Structures are given as C-alpha cells and as structure tokens.
Amino acid sequence: MSASDPSKLTEAYHGNCHCGAFRFHVVLPVLSMVPLTSCKCSICHRKGYLRVYPQSKNLVVERDELGLASYQFGDGMVRHKFCPRCGTGVMDTVAESIGCPDIGINVRAFVDVDIWSLKIREVKGRADTNPYQPPGFSGTLPKASDPNLKLYTGSCHCGAVTLAVRTRPLPEINILEDNCSICQRNAYTILELPPDQVSIIGTENTTSYEFGTKFQEHHFCSTCGVSVYIRVKEEIDDGFETWPEERKQKVRENQGKVPINIRVLNDVEWEQLKIERIDENEGYSVG
Ligand SMILES: [Zn+2]
Ligand SMILES: [Zn+2]
Incomplete structure (x- = not known):
C-alpha cells in the first residue's frame, strides 16, 4: 500500500497485472509531481500506456508466476511485456544501444493510484519515425445497413x-x-x-x-x-x-x-x- 506524505519526494508504489500473476513495487518520484508520458504511437495508443521511467535498480519484481509475454515489431528494439493470462501491459524494455531509459512501467498497473488525477504529457513516440500501416480488414462487413451508420x-x-x-x-x-x-x-x-x-x-x-x-x-x-x-x-x-x-x-x-x-x-x-x-x-x- 502506498502511503501519501506530501513532504516526500519519492514513493514506493505497488502494482500488479489484473490476475496478480505479476506483482512488483517500484520507487519513483511522487506521481502527482511529475507528468506521466502518454505516447500516441500505434502500440502505446492501443495499449493506453501511461509510462514512468524508473531506474531499473528501483524496480523489484515480487512475483512472476507465468513469465510475461513479449511483443516486438519494427526494428524489434522495444519489448512490450504483458501478462499472458489477463493481458495487462505491465512494462516495456528497450535495448541499451538506442539511448533511451531502459525500462518503462505502466502506471495503469499500480494499486491505489487515481490515474484520472495525474498529469499526462502526450508525446508522439518513436514508432512514428517508422510509420505504422494498420492491417486491413478483409472479412464480411457487419450486416447492419442503416445509412446513418x-x-x-x-x-x-x-x-x-x-x-x-x-x-x-x-x-x-x-x-x-x-x-x-x-x-x-x-x-x-x-x-x-x-x-x-x-x-x-x-x-x-x-x-x-x-x-x-x-x-x-x-x-x-x-x-x-x-x-x-x-x-x-x-x-x-x-x-x-x-x-x-x-x-x-x-x-x-x-x-x-x-x-x-x-x-x-x-x-x-x-x-x-x-x-x-x-x-x-x-x-x-x-x-
Ligand atoms: Zn495477469
Ligand atoms: Zn495482435
């Protein structure tokens, strides 16, 4: 449980995927003091990531029952990790060679944090440098035929x-x-x-x-x-x-x-x- 003390500069936050197979805590600057990153690239938008970037030494994995699933695309430099049972996108990691922070944690997985109260900073995202082409739909279109739809x-x-x-x-x-x-x-x-x-x-x-x-x-x-x-x-x-x-x-x-x-x-x-x-x-x- 995260105690709230307005005089503190850092806080230990606990988090988990929805089913609890993956649990962690992480020490961060107090979330109300720093804007979270909401990236508008194709994957972050779909996953709704709200990221913070801790130093990896400040992240402690308490439980990892199943092993997080990992999804990569494009140049494969970023691993988007999610729980294979419940789908919660918990974190992503990047190869050190691209010069970004090496780990991003999704604040949506935090316990006892009101995400609607937090400051959000929108960014365009690295993936926009390699434009994403959404896969086309080739199935049968929905039956409803109302012209107002x-x-x-x-x-x-x-x-x-x-x-x-x-x-x-x-x-x-x-x-x-x-x-x-x-x-x-x-x-x-x-x-x-x-x-x-x-x-x-x-x-x-x-x-x-x-x-x-x-x-x-x-x-x-x-x-x-x-x-x-x-x-x-x-x-x-x-x-x-x-x-x-x-x-x-x-x-x-x-x-x-x-x-x-x-x-x-x-x-x-x-x-x-x-x-x-x-x-x-x-x-x-x-x-
Ligand atoms: Zn889970
Ligand atoms: Zn997919």
Whole structure:
C-alpha cells in the first residue's frame, strides 16, 4: 500500500497485472509531481500506456508466476511485456544501444493510484519515425445497413485480430470509460454495439480472461496483448439473484451487446469524442 506524505519526494508504489500473476513495487518520484508520458504511437495508443521511467535498480519484481509475454515489431528494439493470462501491459524494455531509459512501467498497473488525477504529457513516440500501416480488414462487413451508420475498421497491433463496426459517428454518441480494475489496467474505452453492427475476424487468436462473477470474457490478442472486445455471456451464474440490484441492472443492459475497445479502431475522431468517465470502485484486490 502506498502511503501519501506530501513532504516526500519519492514513493514506493505497488502494482500488479489484473490476475496478480505479476506483482512488483517500484520507487519513483511522487506521481502527482511529475507528468506521466502518454505516447500516441500505434502500440502505446492501443495499449493506453501511461509510462514512468524508473531506474531499473528501483524496480523489484515480487512475483512472476507465468513469465510475461513479449511483443516486438519494427526494428524489434522495444519489448512490450504483458501478462499472458489477463493481458495487462505491465512494462516495456528497450535495448541499451538506442539511448533511451531502459525500462518503462505502466502506471495503469499500480494499486491505489487515481490515474484520472495525474498529469499526462502526450508525446508522439518513436514508432512514428517508422510509420505504422494498420492491417486491413478483409472479412464480411457487419450486416447492419442503416445509412446513418458509419463504418470503422480496426485491429489489434499485430493484425491477428481485425474488425469492422458500423455505428453512429462516434462524436455523436456517449463513449464510456471507467476506472474499475480491469478497465484501468487494460485501457478500455468502450463502445457497446448490437451484434449485427460488429464483425470480428481472428477471435481464435485471442486469449479470454474472466474474473469475479465471470459473466464477461475479456478478449485480448494472444500475440500483441491488445484488448479488443468483451463477450458478455448469455448464461449467468447461479448466484445472480444475490448480486446488488445496480450490478444486476448493468448486466441485463449489457446482455446481447458486444463491447468493443475503440482504441483498436482506425480514424477515430478522438478530439471530438464525448467520453463519459464513470468512477467505479469495486473493491478489487489480488490479495
Ligand atoms: Zn495477469
Ligand atoms: Zn495482435
């Protein structure tokens, strides 16, 4: 647990991937004092990384049950590391020869940190020097044919999962972000659509992660770790009737919809979006 003392210059922060297979602590300048880096390159945008750069001697890995998966692309100098079970992008490491800090930690994985209160510094990112070509979508387009709907296509970073959605133009609708444990860690910016407005190719290339009440499967690309969509189950477990009414209501509303992470879509009008942030503290802890 991180104690907050305004007179301190550094702080020990604890963090973990969502499932807890990877846990660490790291000593850093107090986060409220330094801007975090939000890089707009193709991989960082999809993963929603909010980075800090500790000295590697200040990072202590407490548990690494599974070994982090590693994704590289382009010149392969950066290793983007994520939990192979839950998909949380925990850190990246770079080859010393390129002269950058050798480790970046994703603050989204920190425990007891309100990421919405932190200062964010946006940067264009090294990957923009090698322009990224998003993989094309070659599947069947969504069935919905309402002429008021706009077609967006997208993909995980490596292209193993591609998708097309038809929706009202995104600036016209409410987009949701919340700070629950999984949405914060896996950087969901969610759009919920009826199934006939969504077409996804490569679902077999995803890893599905469930937790808690297990009524949702969180699907991320097994190769690059990008969170793409959620499958809301039709079947609900036996304990459903004992859940809090608010929770039950939310589940009922979600059933029959396909939540998509719009970070994976191309040509999103980000500057024009109305993103509603929902403060959701569900008392998460990996114990
Ligand atoms: Zn995990
Ligand atoms: Zn991928």
